[in-house]
Amino acid sequence: MVVKSTGSHDFSRNFKAHWVAPTLRELQRRKVIEEDRGGGPKIFHRSTFLEWNYDAEIFAFSNRLGEKFNDSSLRAALTHKSYIERETARLSDIGVESNLQFQDNEALAQKGGEIMSKFINGYLRAVFTQVPEELIRAMHDFLTSNPTLETVAKHIGLGDLMLCADFPCKTETYVKSFKAVVAALAESSGEERARIFVQDLVITQLYGQDVNELWNPVDPIGNLTAILKREGKAEPEFRLIRQAGSNSILAVYYVGVYSDKNFISEGAGESLEVAKEMAAREALKKFFHTEDSMRALPFGRQLKNIQSKIAQLENQPNVPLSEWISPKIMSAVH
Amino acid sequence: MSNSHLFLPSGFIRTPLQNGLGRYIPQLQRITIKFCKSHGGSRGVRDFIESDLMEFAKTNPGTVVYLKPRRHRSPCMVAEYLNGEREYLSCHEFSRDEVYKWLSYMCTRSGIPVMRFRKYQHTDYPTIQGVWNPFTHQAPEINVAEFPHEVLSKPINHGPTATEQLIEIFKKTQLEDPANKPPN
Numbered sequence: 001m002v003v004k005s006t007g008s009h010d011f012s013r014n015f016k017a018h019w020v021a022p023t024l025r026e027l028q029r030r031k032v033i034e035e036d037r038g039g040g041p042k043i044f045h046r047s048t049f050l051e052w053n054y055d056a057e058i059f060a061f062s063n064r065l066g067e068k069f070n071d072s073s074l075r076a077a078l079t080h081k082s083y084i085e086r087e088t089a090r091l092s093d094i095g096v097e098s099n100l101q102f103q104d105n106e107a108l109a110q111k112g113g114e115i116m117s118k119f120i121n122g123y124l125r126a127v128f129t130q131v132p133e134e135l136i137r138a139m140h141d142f143l144t145s146n147p148t149l150e151t152v153a154k155h156i157g158l159g160d161l162m163l164c165a166d167f168p169c170k171t172e173t174y175v176k177s178f179k180a181v182v183a184a185l186a187e188s189s190g191e192e193r194a195r196i197f198v199q200d201l202v203i204t205q206l207y208g209q210d211v212n213e214l215w216n217p218v219d220p221i222g223n224l225t226a227i228l229k230r231e232g233k234a235e236p237e238f239r240l241i242r243q244a245g246s247n248s249i250l251a252v253y254y255v256g257v258y259s260d261k262n263f264i265s266e267g268a269g270e271s272l273e274v275a276k277e278m279a280a281r282e283a284l285k286k287f288f289h290t291e292d293s294m295r296a297l298p299f300g301r302q303l304k305n306i307q308s309k310i311a312q313l314e315n316q317p318n319v320p321l322s323e324w325i326s327p328k329i330m331s332a333v334h
Numbered sequence: 335m336s337n338s339h340l341f342l343p344s345g346f347i348r349t350p351l352q353n354g355l356g357r358y359i360p361q362l363q364r365i366t367i368k369f370c371k372s373h374g375g376s377r378g379v380r381d382f383i384e385s386d387l388m389e390f391a392k393t394n395p396g397t398v399v400y401l402k403p404r405r406h407r408s409p410c411m412v413a414e415y416l417n418g419e420r421e422y423l424s425c426h427e428f429s430r431d432e433v434y435k436w437l438s439y440m441c442t443r444s445g446i447p448v449m450r451f452r453k454y455q456h457t458d459y460p461t462i463q464g465v466w467n468p469f470t471h472q473a474p475e476i477n478v479a480e481f482p483h484e485v486l487s488k489p490i491n492h493g494p495t496a497t498e499q500l501i502e503i504f505k506k507t508q509l510e511d512p513a514n515k516p517p518n
Contacts (some may be wrong), residue, residue, distance in 0.1 A: 051366050059397075201351070
């Protein structure tokens with residue numbers, strides 16, 4: 001994007017000579033041919049530019065996130081084994097005795113993955129108190145999946161800082177670097193700051209995602225019956241509430257679930273069986289407090305009061321679905 | 335007043351990586367300022383570097399500032415953002431204040447390209463009570479009603495017709511003064 005300055009208005013400059021356009025067109029044509037032959041446009045790592053200062057970039061990285069890192073921990077977190085191998089091979093090719101003091105990020109990445117999982121589980125269990133452990137696990141798997149972590153890593157600027165042999169960097173490299181950075185932060189600033197870091201960067205990726213798309217119980221009607229029996233209420237009764245277009249492709253049936261004539265939930269579907277299952281699913285969503293109208297996920301300052309509760313629940317899994325619906329549990333609240 | 339004549343792409347307001355939800359991360363990754371050490375067009379940039387640049391660098395520690403003196407070229411600045419976008423701005427014959435203004439403009443942007451905002455709000459949860467469908471607020475009585483129905487077949491909130499209102503007025507006047515002619 002070129003922005004004209006407010007000062008000079010030199011109108012004659014806008015007319016180019018007659019040979020400029022054909023020349024540029026020909027150069028573009030040749031460039032396209034070369035790129036197709038070479039398998040795409042040439043890309044260069046940012047560190048090959050003249051204006052590059054790795055120390056300044058690392059300084060800016062930690063300040064951008066608002067965190068303090070130990071210099072050695074952060075550099076180790078960003079160094080990959082492939083890079084060390086490549087450098088030692090290169091130096092030994094030249095004939096120089098390699099006394100490289102690099103430390104790679106294997107151990108840090110391993111530790112970072114573990115503590116990140118721990119923090120994510122703690123948050124999910126503290127926010128989704130009424131949810132079975134299967135859904136917690138599904139949400140955790142979504143948050144720690146490679147695509148999610150790669151997006152996060154790319155958008156905090158790790159792409160230019162990583163020392164790795166592959167370019168363009170692979171997904172696994174990004175994910176490993178990010179996990180190692182989390183571990184480095186825990187080492188440098190303590191577990192509290194690392195927990196807040198994971199909450200602010202990783203768990204916010206859950207926002208906007210419908211959690212019910214990640215996991216659904218297999219037999220919602222059976223589960224609903226068991227829960228109502230456990231609570232001492234009457235059996236669920238499914239009634240057709242609305243219907244339209246029964247003989248057409250766009251048929252819609254609304255089925256409501258009632259327990260002793262009390263309305264629990266309703267669901268819609270293109271056939272009666274589908275509508276019945278959707279109604280049972282809606283009822284389960286109500287019990288788990290994950291319906292579409294549920295409270296927004298807390299982040300940032302809203303988490304101040306429940307950080308201790310989050311830390312406590314990191315090691316305390318939620319109730320699994322089999323126990324949730326059984327008569328043994330009277331209330332599934334922490 | 336249409337927007338089809340604009341070449342500017344349009345979209346909905348968004349932010350990379352839910353920025354601001356957890357913590358705010360300044361999106362400007364690095365800025366490269368290229369200028370000539372002697373030519374007059376770079377005077378404003380040179381003055382800015384001598385006076386305001388250090389303060390700028392201190393207040394934005396998350397942005398790396400590169401200075402690149404290039405002879406016989408007009409000054410420019412290239413901003414690189416965390417999502418990989420680059421933005422070029424020619425600073426030829428800028429004053430020192432203009433350079434500062436445009437630099438702080440670059441700081442406040444994310445790398446998302448300039449576009450016409452269709453709406454100034456965005457939400458991932460547009461409805462809380464559920465989207466309206468033709469069955470919302472319908473009386474459940476329609477399920478078992480036999481049509482024509484004396485209540486449900488009529489339009490709701492009908493109100494008295496003009497004829498009925500006139501008859502009412504006539505009846506009132508009849509009660510008050512039966513000797514008068516009916517107003518017809």
